[in-house]
Amino acid sequence: MNKPPLHILIAAPRGFCAGVDRAIKIVELALERYGPPVYVRHEIVHNRFVVDRLRGLGAVFVEELDAVPEGRPVVFSAHGVPKAVPDKAEARGLDYVDATCPLVSKVHRQAERMVEKGRHILFIGHAGHPEVIGTFGQVPGGCMQLIETEEDARTVSVKEGAELGFLTQTTLSVDDTAAIIEILKERFPQIESPRGEDICYATSNRQAAVKAIAPQVERMLVIGAPNSSNSRRLAEVAERLGVPARLIERGADIDWDWLGTPAKVGITAGASAPEVLVREVVDALGERFELTEEEAEHEPEGMTFKLPRQLVA
Template sequence: MPKPPMTLYLAAPRGFCAGVDRAIKIVEMALQKWGAPVYVRHEIVHNKFVVDGLKAKGAVFVEELDECPDDRPVIFSAHGVPKSVPAAAAAREMIYVDATCPLVSKVHIEAQRHAENGLQMIMIGHKGHPETVGTMGQLPPGAVLLVETVADVATVNVRDPDRIAFVTQTTLSVDDTADIVVALTERFPNIVGPHKEDICYATTNRQDAVKAMAPLIDAMLVVGAPNSSNSRRLVEVGLKAGCPYSQLVQRADDIDWRALKGVTSIGITAGASAPEVLIDEVIAAVQARHDVTIQKLETAVETVEFKVPRVLRA
């Protein structure tokens, strides 16, 4: 029997961003420089396929520095860590490499600068996310107030409404964050914001591509991990932009084909920590069931690159 027709829209940009690419390269270069095992505190990026690939090369993933021996190198994940973590590593005279995305480091520096200027910090982010924990951990415990929703703005308790500033997690929904910023500005007219938006270019670009694609498709597949903030935001952005159905999948085997029955156009995108090989796997799975026509939908071209730390370039 002939396969039913299917139009596949491929979002561009999609998948790996410069910060993720740099973080993975840091682990690979550390293994080349020091040999296995190299320890990594927390998943280097939120993608099981990537983490498993690095494990196979000799990386050992742990959640806390206490799980690392003193005599082996340790790498801090792309999401960033509280100040106490590198301080503890230095106290133990460990070799450590910070793979924090430079755009997350920029937020850390902003938070510290505002605090030094006597401003109380508010962070817009998701409670418990490693990036939020890392950013809030740049200042003493309790110094940063967390706001997750517009509703939280009404109840946040500040010491001086005229002496506050805010930063944001880099992987949030652009539109949802804008609503929170409006609410903060209405309640605290003198609040100080970032010189340049904290939400990173890659998060913004991937959400813009999804917004452009959403009206053209019956369903969307987002390749990414369930613990990946930017991947989950892509699912939400697609639904809000008019796509009737949006599904987060880690691998092609996760696709719910029953939910896609009768669909004639699918959009495919991927979170910033999902490698292209997994996107190709999903495309192949659709091609196995359908007569596929592929349309590329490009809304931006990314040329950003970040250098690895000097210790690995030496």
Template sequence: MTVPKPRLTALLAGPRGFCAGVDRAIKIVEEALKCHGAPVYVRHEIVHNRFVVEGLKRQGAVFVEDLSDIPDDGQPVVFSAHGVPKSVPAEAQARQMFFLDATCPLVSKVHRQAEIHHKAGQHLLLIGHKGHPEVVGTMGQLPPGSITLVESVEDAETIAVPEGVKLAYTTQTTLSVDDTAEIIAALRARFPAMEEPLKESICYATTNRQAAVKAIAERAELVVVVGAPNSSNSVRLREVAARAGARQAVMVQRGAELDLALLDGVSTIGITAGASAPEVLVEEVLARLAERFDIVTEEVTVAIEDIVFRVPRVAAE
């Protein structure tokens, strides 16, 4: 006699998974491979997801951390979705490399805003995480000393800024909306004349995914975030879920990593995925859960995303 599986309600956050910038970056690499053949070099992980990176490697992509690791063989090099300092394309041009820029257009907008503030004579406060490729790229748009990095409320309350210089701020695109608001408030308390970005810097995909995970966290005893530990937006999703009421929030990269012991006594689980995690990995998590449970899924959608970024023609020819 077959023992029936216990029922488990799985709340699926919407939106989740790939955003337009990630989709565009991956397509640039794939189109470059189709047009030019292997190898196609990629500076840094094109997006922060091991599954995606390994899939592109199998197609012939070669991932490097520095242009010096690339031979002068005439093959294309792609800059990752996170953006790069100006010194990188300058080096590529000096070496007469054929390069394709897969920087997310929303990150590029932050770069342009930084340049506008600098031309206006303002010192820029950049809210973000030290060492993250996007922050490195944004800080590399301006001369050294033009940007001060602010990582926390404590930083906002204590950082030193140049005397007699007007201030402006911008942010990394993948931050916690709530944390960033607290940092901005602390900066504003010290520097009331600080100028805001021309447009919101935290991207729509980050904002939407955090709103969606809040919507499921208040109903779920456990929230599973599918994403990579070096993915800023995925890490923020787990943090947001924990703060929004989930009894526990964990991150997994693949379905097989999910410890089913965490489901003891759980009747409702929430599932989301970072902007660099494909939907197939969410399906892996559901398959893992189905080993033990009779799954009933419910889509919890807070926003519909229909944004598409064009793949540059040079990569598609």
């Protein structure tokens, strides 16, 4: 039988960012340095394929430090951890390696500086996300309030005369965050902004890439984990532009009834999704369609982050 034709337009940039690359490399180097098992507090990044591969190399993923045996090293995830976590590791005499993305660490430092200046922080982010928990854990309790929506920004109550600042999670929707910030600045004209943009370059670039290809396609497949904030935002960006989108973890997750027989489909991948999964999705489409493939034009990303000295010395 003849396969129906399908043109796939692949977003660029997509997939791994510098922070994810660094975090995965840290676990690999820790395994080389210490030998398995190396313990990792929480998923190193939000991607099951990546976590399972590292587990196969000898990484053991745990929720809390209490599960790390004496004498074994532990790696903290790319999302960052509250200050209490390394403090507890030191108190137990554990060797630990911090794989927090440097762009998340930058937000942590800004939070500390704002609080030192006596400012109360309105933090834009998603409740329960590891990055939010880690950032709140950088400053004393009560110094920060969470803003999740435009409605929160309109109704948040702060102490009269309080000096304010705002910060954001690094993996948010660029457009949603801009709208929330506009409301906060309207309500609190003296609110202090972060130095530079908190939303990371990779999140912004991947959302812009989806916006560039969305008008040309009928469906959008976003490769990423359901608990990956930046991946979920990519699907939302497409949907808001009127393009039905699905978040899938890999090729076997494609809903063929939903996909139908479009002429053009867009593909992108969140910052924690490896390129091998993009190829897997393309191969799955190739089993049912006669494919032509095009990668969107883009400016290449050249960002890299240094590895911890203890692993490269």
